Amino acid sequence: MVRAPCCEKMGLKKGPWTPEEDQILIAYIQRYGHGNWRALPKQAGLLRCGKSCRLRWVNYLRPDIKRGNFTQEEEETIINLHEKLGNRWSAIAARLPGRTDNEIKNVWHTHLKKRVKPNQVAQEAKKESKHTPMQLSSGFMHPILDDPRLLAGSPDQAHSDFSCTATDSSTISRETTNNVGVKEESFSSKEFPVIDESFWLETLSMDNCVEQIDFTGPTYGPLGEAFGSFGASNNDDMDFWLRVFVEAGDLLALPPI
DNA sequence: AATTGTCGCAACCGCGAATTC
């Protein structure tokens, strides 16, 4: 087997995704689907590798993703499934509608593992402490096993209401129509990127800026509402995306097409 | 108020599996 070259290609962007990149990816997949991840970024005009695009879509942008804290039931399900399946996160995620394998993996490592295997976790912390003495005290002084947030939910919830600058509403609710049975819920700021209003004003108010994509349905949530609220119109060529990039100041390093 | 430590999460990396040629 030969490993496919991917992100090592020079010129491809790494690191956190910008709202502009998110929007481009969403719009492209909405329109064309994601048959070929490797070709997608090139066709969509993204300076990312296909792998990065896939990850972003699967873990963050997919419309059926349910965000926010895990419920007690979900946590118990994860613990039970992990007992049966081990670290097969994708298999576990398949049984938790709206949750991604990455998210489940994270919640396992940060919360559940310590709850299920407190002794093992403590021993591992002790082992590591031989190399990093500072972590010894922290590991034993503040075991997450005792963290009341595990039972009561994170206090972060209290101040995480989604404030949408584009629609001027303090909290947005939705009722999904997808097949995963997600109930009506409030979005937190973590669920969708809070996009700088100036970006949308500058980018989306452009003539012919958005193709005939319905961003107002449940598919895109508040992000889509914000996007759609500016009105969509027709334009099929790449000029739009070129202009998006130029407007966003991201395309300066691109060679001419 | 400043510094240090901890936590949580998004994203990257490397590998094997699956698919295509």
Next chain:
DNA sequence: CGAATTCGCGGTTGCGACAAT
């Protein structure tokens, strides 16, 4: 049938936010 390519998974890391001192 084997090589090449793409996909998907699991482990790991980097960094921002927040808490503690």
